[in-house]
Amino acid sequence: MGTTVAEIKDIKKSFGSNNVLAGLNLKVESGENLVVFGKSGSGKSVLIKCLVGLLEPDEGTAILFGENVSELKERELNLVRKKVGFLFQSAALYDSMTVRENLEFPLRDLKPKTNEETDALIIEALTNVGLADAIDKMPSELSGGMRKRVGLARTLILKPELILYDEPTTGLDPITSKEISHLILDIQKKYNTASIIITHDVECARITSNRMIIIKNGTAIAEGTFKELAESTDEWVRSFFK
Amino acid sequence: MPTGLENKSETVAVSSSAYFLKPVKAFFEEVTAITRFAFRFFKELFMPRYELKELIRQSYLLGYKSLPLIAVTGFIMGIVLIIQSRPTLASFGAESWLPAMVSVSIIREMGPAIAALIFAGKVGSGIAAELASMKVTEQIDAMEVSGINPFKYIVVTRIIAATIMLPVLVILSDAISLYGGFLAVNLKGDISLHLYFSQVFQALAFTDIFPAFIKTIFFGFAVGLIGCYYGYNSAHGTEGVGKAANQSFVYGSISIFVLDMMAVQITSFFI
Numbered sequence: 001m002g003t004t005v006a007e008i009k010d011i012k013k014s015f016g017s018n019n020v021l022a023g024l025n026l027k028v029e030s031g032e033n034l035v036v037f038g039k040s041g042s043g044k045s046v047l048i049k050c051l052v053g054l055l056e057p058d059e060g061t062a063i064l065f066g067e068n069v070s071e072l073k074e075r076e077l078n079l080v081r082k083k084v085g086f087l088f089q090s091a092a093l094y095d096s097m098t099v100r101e102n103l104e105f106p107l108r109d110l111k112p113k114t115n116e117e118t119d120a121l122i123i124e125a126l127t128n129v130g131l132a133d134a135i136d137k138m139p140s141e142l143s144g145g146m147r148k149r150v151g152l153a154r155t156l157i158l159k160p161e162l163i164l165y166d167e168p169t170t171g172l173d174p175i176t177s178k179e180i181s182h183l184i185l186d187i188q189k190k191y192n193t194a195s196i197i198i199t200h201d202v203e204c205a206r207i208t209s210n211r212m213i214i215i216k217n218g219t220a221i222a223e224g225t226f227k228e229l230a231e232s233t234d235e236w237v238r239s240f241f242k
Numbered sequence: 243m244p245t246g247l248e249n250k251s252e253t254v255a256v257s258s259s260a261y262f263l264k265p266v267k268a269f270f271e272e273v274t275a276i277t278r279f280a281f282r283f284f285k286e287l288f289m290p291r292y293e294l295k296e297l298i299r300q301s302y303l304l305g306y307k308s309l310p311l312i313a314v315t316g317f318i319m320g321i322v323l324i325i326q327s328r329p330t331l332a333s334f335g336a337e338s339w340l341p342a343m344v345s346v347s348i349i350r351e352m353g354p355a356i357a358a359l360i361f362a363g364k365v366g367s368g369i370a371a372e373l374a375s376m377k378v379t380e381q382i383d384a385m386e387v388s389g390i391n392p393f394k395y396i397v398v399t400r401i402i403a404a405t406i407m408l409p410v411l412v413i414l415s416d417a418i419s420l421y422g423g424f425l426a427v428n429l430k431g432d433i434s435l436h437l438y439f440s441q442v443f444q445a446l447a448f449t450d451i452f453p454a455f456i457k458t459i460f461f462g463f464a465v466g467l468i469g470c471y472y473g474y475n476s477a478h479g480t481e482g483v484g485k486a487a488n489q490s491f492v493y494g495s496i497s498i499f500v501l502d503m504m505a506v507q508i509t510s511f512f513i
Contacts, residue, residue: 094381
């Protein structure tokens with residue numbers, strides 16, 4: 001059992017009268033891939049946005065590397081965030097920058113590096129996702145799968161200890177989805193990163209998960225390995241895997 | 243004996259007052275939010291890290307890229323002003339006053355106001371649409387989670403660039419307008435460039451040029467601030483992008499007129 005890198009304690013979050021999270025708990029250990037599974041609109045993305053302080057929970061605590069996120073000052077929070085990678089559903093590449101500039105951007109606040117060192121880091125990150133030849137392209141020239149890969153490379157460049165994947169395979173064809181899922185697994189093995197993978201893609205969950213939780217009505221209603229949940233006695237849980 | 247009409251008339255009175263109060267309340271809430279946004283700008287402005295590279299890039303995009311449009315409108319404005327004014331001045335036998343008239347009109351009022359309105363339309367709404375799109379595609383969130391202050395990188399640089407570049411554009415636009423005026427004067431007359439500009443500068447005083455220049459700094463700040471405010475705080479979705487661009491232009495233009503009115507009042511104390 002590794003150390004706990006992220007923990008969510010009894011988090012509640014509402015948007016108007018819509019209670020999205022209603023007392024959810026989870027814990028992620030170092031080197032572990034945790035898949036958060038659930039229907040669309042069940043609050044999976046809200047969960048990881050609360051974890052990194054992009055959204056303020058109404059109640060409950062989000063803890064990253066032992067620090068209570070809501071109690072951190074902006075500067076302290078930014079330091080903790082440097083240890084976390086976030087792959088957005090849309091990849092969120094900066095439109096006005098080339099792939100190289102997109103990857104350079106998160107490095108700006110780190111210790112001064114020579115151009116050669118920066119280039120080596122960029123090429124290493126792009127090689128890891130199989131896109132070294134796209135270095136001078138603009139995001140508009142990339143396909144959906146390539147954008148996700150570049151987004152992942154940008155996440156990897158800071159060598160994060162925890163990566164949060166928000167629907168990494170949504171909008172991709174089955175072959176590219178599988179490639180991205182295997183890439184997530186490769187990254188875990190290579191860098192020993194912990195991950196929270198938000199998805200409703202069964203194949204992605206099967207490939208990437210060490211452990212899964214299933215969210216319903218804002219709380220975790222089931223937890224276990226992919227196999228355990230696929231063979232659950234609960235009909236609703238089992239219905240996800242059919 | 244109560245008829246029940248009293249309650250009905252009270253309900254009508256309450257609902258009509260609510261009808262009028264709601265937009266007033268919304269207006270003051272919006273002004274408060276923009277003021278808070280401006281305070282945040284000044285707070286972030288003086289704190290490191292200073293995004294000089296991005297500031298230069300934004301100055302190029304907002305200033306240099308707006309120059310052709312502002313130059314063309316300025317040139318046409320100079321010509322039109324002379325053509326429209328000539329008959330009136332000619333009826334008083336004062337055609338020789340054309341250079342003086344055009345210089346005072348352009349430098350004091352028309353040059354700054356028209357350039358600022360075009361700037362609000364092109365740059366203000368462009369900033370709002372760009373920032374709103376960045377929000378929709380989660381680019382602003384991506385900056386935040388990678389530990390970079392998006393307000394400083396995106397907002398502060400754009401507001402400074404707008405504040406610096408509009409006065410520069412107005413100076414260039416005024417010069418081009420005056421040259422357009424020179425060409426228009428020569429359509430029905432004959433005056434040398436040297437004589438024309440001598441008359442232009444003789445008609446101008448320090449109190450014409452300096453306040454006009456200062457107010458363009460405020461116009462630029464207002465356009466940048468309002469564009470950034472509506473873009474940065476836009477609602478999610480593509481509808482939010484269009485709305486942000488539209489609101490930015492509408493409120494940016496209104497703020498230019500309000501600031502202009504205030505500038506005229508303040509200047510009048512010193513003249």
